[in-house]
Amino acid sequence: MSGTTLQQILAANARYRAGRTEPLDPGGPPFLILACIDPRLTSFLEPALGLPQGRAIVIRTAGNRITAQHADVLRSVAAAVYVKGASEVFVVGHTDCAMAHFPAADVIEAFRRAGVARSAFGDGDLREWFGAFSGTRENVTAAVEFLRAAAPLPRSLKVHGLILDLTDAKLEVVVDGDKATAGAAPPDSEAVKTSEPVPAAAPQPKVRPIVITGERPVVETRADEVPAPQTLMDAILGLREVLVAERKNPQMKRRLAEFSALVRREKNPSRILAGLETVLKDVRERHPQLPGILAFLRATLESRGMEGRVTEFMRRIVD
Ligand SMILES: [Zn+2]
Structure with a gap:
């Protein structure tokens, strides 16, 4: 069996849908699946994705969620990586997920009937x-x-995102981790870096056309321009580098402190980004990568459902 793990899973899924259950080679490298607790996935997820025993590690959480709020899920992912040697993660959502149409009234009714007060949930x-x-x-x-x-x-x-259709077992690729930019530097090492000095005569990069396709905005770049970031993480790390360099300038330091205060109190991510654009307006010529970063953030903000992510990352880098 050849190809990437994702290609192998997609091939196993196609076989399953054609009526043939044949898992991936159990001797390959371990990988991790993060799926939902939905009982319809029990004994269905494994054959539908061709998950081999002894190689596929499966973590199931309500709504295949992992957030900073649920540290124990991250603990299990880290154990899968460092104890079991997993080098790829597949987040597998599914259609008709109860967590996507959360029955709040029924849930409240259920815990009240069980004698549990609302206050138990904070x-x-x-x-x-x-x-x-x-x-x-x-x-x-x-x-x-x-x-x-x-x-x-x-x-x-490598982190991939998939959605499994419960009606026909079709697997859709939402995020292809093989295509993502690999090897972004860890934030800790970014903090000590400063940006390269740029000659004053450096040409000002022009505004790039932005194409939003499905999940991820794509910022097109001409050959003579500094490439725009390809992932939100790259954009944020690039921005962090600019901010670290600019904080050395006393006047900018003060303006960036004001911006940090704005990020902490402002709820509207569009206003946060507008504030950032204003603060960095005068230092653009020092950072040729900046227009691409700002364009990417703007495009991310305009793609559905990503507003919260931009705000969350922004909070992290100004703190
Ligand atoms: Zn679910």
């Missing part, structure tokens, strides 16, 4: 406590982005 949003979400596709992408950015995990970890 005073925050109940949907958030349970990890409910509104879009299956966005939810898979969010898990992929979380895993790619999670500090304890290696940047070399």
Whole structure:
């Protein structure tokens, strides 16, 4: 069996849909599946994806969610990577997920009937406590982005996003981890880097056309321009590098402190980005990569369901 693990899973899925169950080679490298707790996936997920015993590690959480709120899931992912040697993760969402149409009234009724008070879930949003979400596709992408950015995990970890259709077992690729830019430097080492000095006469990069296709905005780049980032993580790391360099300038340091305060209090991500664009307007010529980064962030913000991710990452880099 040849090809990437993703290609092998897609081939096994095609065989399954044609009536033939044949798992991947059990002798290949271990990989991790993050799927939902939905009982319809039990004894269905494994043959539908061709998951081989002894090689595929399966973690199941409600709504295949992994967030900073649920540290224990990250612990299991890290154990899969460092204890079991997994080098790829497949986040597998599914159609008709109960967490996508969270029955809040029924849930409240159920725990009250069981004698559990609402206060047992804290005073925050109940949907958030349970990890409910509104879009299956966005939810898979969010898990992929979380895993790619999670500090304890290696940047070399390949993270893919898939959706399994419960009616016909068709597997859809939402994020192809083989195509993502690999090897983004860890944030810690970014902090000590400064940007390369750029001659004052450096040509100002022009505004790039932005194409939004499905999940991920694509910022087109001409050959003579600094390439635009290809992932949100790359854009954020690039931005962080610019901010670290600019904080050395006392005047910029003050303006960036004001921007940090804005990020902490402002809820509207579009206003946060507008604030960032204003702060960095005068330093663009020092950072030829900046227009591409800002264009990517703007495009990400405009693609459905990504607003929260941009705000969350922005908060992390200004702190
Ligand atoms: Zn589900």
